[in-house]
Amino acid sequence: MVEQNKVYLNKxxxxxxxxxxxxxxxxxxxxxxxxxxxxxxxxxxxxxxxxMSIFVYAGSSQFIAAxxxxxxxxxxxxxxxxxxxxxxxxxxxxxxxxxxxNNSLLKNFTVGAxxxxxxxxxxxSKLNSKDTIDYKWMMGINLTAYINWVxxxxxxxxxxxxxxxxxxxxxxxxxxxxxxxxxISSVKENSxxxxxxxxxxxxxxxxxxSIKFFSVNTGIMIAAIFGAxxxxxxxx
Amino acid sequence: xxxxxxxxxxxxxxxxxxxxxxxxxxxxxINLNDRVVKFLKYIPIxxxxxxxASELLISNNKFSMSNSVIIASIITALVAVKKNxxxxxxxxxxxxxxVLRFIF
Numbered sequence: 001m002v003e004q005n006k007v008y009l010n011k012x013x014x015x016x017x018x019x020x021x022x023x024x025x026x027x028x029x030x031x032x033x034x035x036x037x038x039x040x041x042x043x044x045x046x047x048x049x050x051x052m053s054i055f056v057y058a059g060s061s062q063f064i065a066a067x068x069x070x071x072x073x074x075x076x077x078x079x080x081x082x083x084x085x086x087x088x089x090x091x092x093x094x095x096x097x098x099x100x101x102n103n104s105l106l107k108n109f110t111v112g113a114x115x116x117x118x119x120x121x122x123x124x125s126k127l128n129s130k131d132t133i134d135y136k137w138m139m140g141i142n143l144t145a146y147i148n149w150v151x152x153x154x155x156x157x158x159x160x161x162x163x164x165x166x167x168x169x170x171x172x173x174x175x176x177x178x179x180x181x182x183x184i185s186s187v188k189e190n191s192x193x194x195x196x197x198x199x200x201x202x203x204x205x206x207x208x209x210s211i212k213f214f215s216v217n218t219g220i221m222i223a224a225i226f227g228a229x230x231x232x233x234x235x236x
Numbered sequence: 237x238x239x240x241x242x243x244x245x246x247x248x249x250x251x252x253x254x255x256x257x258x259x260x261x262x263x264x265x266i267n268l269n270d271r272v273v274k275f276l277k278y279i280p281i282x283x284x285x286x287x288x289a290s291e292l293l294i295s296n297n298k299f300s301m302s303n304s305v306i307i308a309s310i311i312t313a314l315v316a317v318k319k320n321x322x323x324x325x326x327x328x329x330x331x332x333x334x335v336l337r338f339i340f
Contacts, residue, residue, distance in 0.1 A: 023322035026330075048241050055249040065244060075240050079247035083255075088283060090255035095279035097263035105261050112257035117287065124280035170333030173305070176291040177312045177329025183284040184316035184325075190281060199278055203285040208299060216294055220286045227282030232275040 017140015023181075024118045024145065027174035028059070029152045034172070035062050036156020042070035049157040053150045057114070060217075061085045062153075085217045091224055092120040099123075099133045107135055114142035116149075121182040125189060195234055203227030304336040 032053075039049040044066060052062055061082040068078045093112050100108050119141050126133055187196045207223035214222070268276075292309055293299060312329035319325070 023326060026323070027326055044241060048238075048245070051242075051245050052248070055245050056252055058248075058252050061248065061252065065248065069241060069244065075243045075247065078244045079251055082244075082248040083251035086252045087255055089252070090259055091279050091283060093256050093259035094263050095276045097260045098268065098273065098276065100260060100264045103264070105265075108261045108264055109257050112260040113253060115256045115260070121280065121284060170308075170330045170335075170337060173308055173333035174326055174330050176288065176305070176309065177326045177333075178322065179284060179288045179291065180309060180312045180329070181316045181322045181325035183281070183288055184313060185320065185322070186281050186284060188317075188320070196281055199282050200285040203282045204289045204293075207286050207289050208293065211294060211297055211299070216290050216297055219294075220283070220290055223286035223289070224279060224283035227285060228275050228278040231278030231282065232271060235274050 013134050014136040014140040017134075017137040017142075018144045019140075020122060020137075021119070021141040021144040021148075024122070024178055025148050027178040028118065028145065028148055030172070030174050031059055032149050032152025033156035035059060035066075036153040036158070037160040038063055038156075039066040039153070040157040040160035042066040044069060044157075046154070046157045050150060050154050053153040056082065057116070057146065057149065058082070058086050059116075059149075084215070088217070088221050088224065089115055089120075091221070092117075096120065096123050096133070099126075099131070100135070100138075102132060103135055111135070111138050111142070114146050116145060118178065118182075119145050121179075121186070125182070125185050195231060198234065199227045199231040202230040304333065304340055308333040308336055 035053075036049055039052065039062065040046065044052070052065070056062060056065070064085060065078050065082055068081065093115055096111075096115075097108075100111055103111070119138075122141050123133055123138060126137075187193070187200075190196045203223045203226065206226040207219050210219040210222040288309075292305060293301060308329060311332040312325055315328040316325045
């Protein structure tokens, strides 16, 4: 009886992960669609576009890679750019690591391999309320987001010849709106509102100053480290 | 067939996979210093702020703002504060952006 109950709970937790991921699907569906259209119009085939989504799986990197491929950039320069654009995942992966202490190396490999901005944000909204994150729940959100992205870029590449003014319908704002929603829920869960505001102000200032010297993606890394550092030192 | 694209996909796979998997595989196995734990705890709020700010305040690596984006963001933020519902927040954001583009 107890065993059965356990199995049921585990299944439920994968399903909960899928369900918790649903609010983010809409935003990434439109961005993925746009990414497919752009990749195709930069001269990539449908197969190459989908392979890029499956193996690289990184929205902003894929947009930039497509435009660099169009401008005939060298292979190493495109790979280095992808590395720098995606390097923020190093911080995200480190940030969630303490909550996956009890898992095997192989399990944590699968947690990290499909980590994105959205699944990280969803996982960290669970961080404050729980000591550990359920592996199956994490795989539920990770796999749902992954399949959604691969499908969206495929549809975009497939229908790229159709002129579709997605900006007119405000769909390009979906991703920003999602980040705003995720940011506000992470502020809400943090009990010290003053410290949250301090971190946010520090992060924005660091970003504005650092883009004078570096690219936006490097600026995001610097801002994230600086903001978290300020948060860390002001906590006794 | 353009082999270069396949080399980019292969290399891109390696350079995106390693930063994603190494920290969660290795850091989860060691006991961290208190200071580091506190620092990591504030990464989500700090990185999400940076991502939102980069969408709202920066275009082409320069500081710039658009009225309709700022207004749509304020509406989105209000919905997020009032209702704890991500899907509703995204839908309101998209609709307000579409309406603002229609007006301006």
